[in-house]
Amino acid sequence: MGKSTTAEMFEAEGVPVHSADAAVHRLYAGRAAPLIEAAFPGTVEAGIVDRARLGTAVVGRPEEMRRLEAIIHPLVREEEAAFIEAARTSGASLAVLDIPLLYETGGEKRCDRVAVVTAPASIQRERVLARPGMTAEKFEAILASQIPDEGKRRRADYVIDTSRGLDAARDEVSSIMKDLLGR
Template sequence: MTARSFLLGLTGSIGMGKSTTAMFFQEAGVPVWDADAAVHRLYGPGGAAVAAIAALCPEAIRDDAVDRDVLKRWIASDPCALSRIEAAVHPLVAQDRAAFVARHSDAPLVVLDIPLLFETGATGGMDAVLVVSAPPEVQRARVLARPGMTAAQFETIHARQMPDTEKRARADYVIETQSLEQTRAEVQALVQKLGATHA
C-alpha cells in the first residue's frame, strides 16, 4: 500500500486564531494549504478562475485579474450570483488543493486551512478536523480590533458561520487559542501525535 499524508482540516470562526495556528504548523515544518490564498491566486493575473468569472460577469475582469469589489457588488444585487460563482470556482479550488497535497505526498502530515470547512461540506477528504476556538468575548474583541471592522460587519459575518459550539462538537481536535505560548505548545503536541501515528 502506498503511504500518503495524513490530511488535517483546520477551521474556526472569524477571530478564533486560525491564521496564527496555521503559522505555528508551518513553523513546525508542516505543509499548510490556505484556501483563501488559493482563491487569491486563482483570481490574480492569469489565474485559472479569471476565464470562468469573465464568462459570468465580464465587467469584473480588470488587467487580466478578477476585481473582487465588482464581484461583491454583483453578489449584492443578484441573489443567484454567489451560487454561480461558487459553482465555477469551487472545482478550481479543489484542483489547487489536490495539487498541493500531491506535491507534499512525502510529508507525514498536511494541514488544509479552510475557513468554511463545515459550511461547504469539505470534510469528506479529511482524515481529521481541528477546530480553533476562543471565548465569545475574546473573539469579538479580536475582530473589532481589525482596521475598518465595525460591530455590524462582525455580526453579519458571524451570523453566516456555523456556531462555534457545533464546530467543536464535530471536531476531532480542538485547540483553545487564548495565549500564543499555549497554542504553539498544543500545535507541537498534535504534530508529534499525528506525525508519529501516521508516519
C-alpha cells in the same frame, strides 16, 4: 491571531500547509478572473478580480454567493489535490489544509482529522473587523453563511483556542502533532 496564524505554527514545525484563502487570491489574479467576469460583469479589472466589487455583487445575496462558490470551489479543490499529491510524493507524514468553510463545503470528508481554531465570539468579531475593508455588515453576512462555532467545535477532533495567546496555541499545535505522529 486565528486560523492563519495557527496554520503558520504547523508550517514552522515543517508541516506542509495549503491555504484555501491563498489559493483563492491566486485564482482571482489568474484563471478564475475571466470566469468570474463572465458571471459577474464589471468585477474584474486588468485581469484581476476586484474583491470590493465582487463583494458588492455577492455579500448578503445567497444565490449570487452560491454562483461564485460554484466557480471558485472546484478550482481551489484542484489546487488542494495537487498540494496533497506533492506532500505525499515528498514523504510528508502530515499535511494541513487551512480551509475557512470546511464543514460548510463538506471538506471534512477529505480530511483524516479536523482541528478547529476558535475564540470567543467577541474576540472573533474584534479580529475580523480589524481587517482592511471589513464592515459589520460583511461580518454578519459571513456569520450567517457559517455553521455556529459551537457546532464546529463539537464535530472537530481537536480544538485550538486562540484566545489564550500564542504560547498556549503553540502548545496545542505541538500536542496535536505528537498525537498524530505518535511522538
